Amino acid sequence: MLSLSTRKIRATSSRENLLDLAMGPNRRRKSSETLRRDRVPAEGLALVARDPDGHVIGTVRLWNVEAGVSREGVPVDALMLGPLAVDAAHEGKGIGGALMRAAIGEAKSRGHGAILLVGDAPYYERFGFFAAKAQHLVMPGPFERSRFLAIELKDGWLDGAAGILIASGRKLAMPRLRARPETTNGIVLEKHVPFSGYSCSVVGMHRLLRATS
Numbered sequence: 001m002l003s004l005s006t007r008k009i010r011a012t013s014s015r016e017n018l019l020d021l022a023m024g025p026n027r028r029r030k031s032s033e034t035l036r037r038d039r040v041p042a043e044g045l046a047l048v049a050r051d052p053d054g055h056v057i058g059t060v061r062l063w064n065v066e067a068g069v070s071r072e073g074v075p076v077d078a079l080m081l082g083p084l085a086v087d088a089a090h091e092g093k094g095i096g097g098a099l100m101r102a103a104i105g106e107a108k109s110r111g112h113g114a115i116l117l118v119g120d121a122p123y124y125e126r127f128g129f130f131a132a133k134a135q136h137l138v139m140p141g142p143f144e145r146s147r148f149l150a151i152e153l154k155d156g157w158l159d160g161a162a163g164i165l166i167a168s169g170r171k172l173a174m175p176r177l178r179a180r181p182e183t184t185n186g187i188v189l190e191k192h193v194p195f196s197g198y199s200c201s202v203v204g205m206h207r208l209l210r211a212t213s
């Protein structure tokens with residue numbers, strides 16, 4: 001059962017270190033980074049997995065986007081997923097899959113209609129992501145069409161959706177804090193999902209109340 005708790009954000013620098021190791025130094029040059037830069041993740045959709053000692057060993061976040069426009073010319077709200085990463089020492093234990101399933105379930109329960117991502121189809125197809133669902137959409141920068149995937153959380157949500165993805169998430173109140181995240185005092189909302197000795201947490205940073213300079 002999910003339980004809610006609040007606590008000071010301590011996952012930020014651990015998560016960034018994990019992403020640097022898993023994704024490499026060029027990770028911020030990806031087109032998907034355009035959709036994340038200076039934005040806050042979608043409400044309740046930043047997840048971390050921790051080992052029994054509390055170390056961050058997996059992370060995934062989802063971001064609000066407009067996925068082109070509908071046939072009627074109305075922007076189509078959706079989520080962009082990424083990055084997903086698991087500590088190399090813990091790969092193959094099902095942690096990535098647990099994070100993906102928790103993220104999809106949480107997005108669905110929050111009423112979202114679709115999730116997009118850029119990633120390896122052989123991995124993401126098991127969760128229901130397929131290139132066909134994103135065939136009329138484009139990333140805001142270079143991308144491989146065969147790796148641009150989507151899942152509908154509501155039937156037909158992406159039918160007719162066409163055009164470029166645009167970031168639509170809430171902007172970071174104080175982007176400069178990203179440079180020194182370890183000095184921030186934030187409030188997080190955590191949902192703990194028991195998972196065979198590990199805990200998966202849904203972490204939503206709602207508001208930075210105060211920042212030390």
Ligand SMILES: CC(C)(COP(=O)(O)OP(=O)(O)OC[C@H]1O[C@@H](n2cnc3c(N)ncnc32)[C@H](O)[C@@H]1OP(=O)(O)O)[C@@H](O)C(=O)NCCC(=O)NCCS
Binds near residue numbers: 023094097098123
């Ligand atoms: C991809 C990643 C998140 C998977 O995490 P994980 O916790 O090892 O995943 P799981 O344990 O849930 O699943 C493991 C299975 O996925 C498969 N798998 C992992 N990466 C894969 C890939 N890129 N393509 C196809 N299958 C893949 C494994 O072979 C394994 O298969 P099996 O169950 O048949 O043995 C992790 O390897 C990682 O962080 N990689 C580096 C960063 C990365 O590439 N992120 C994705 C960017 S799109």
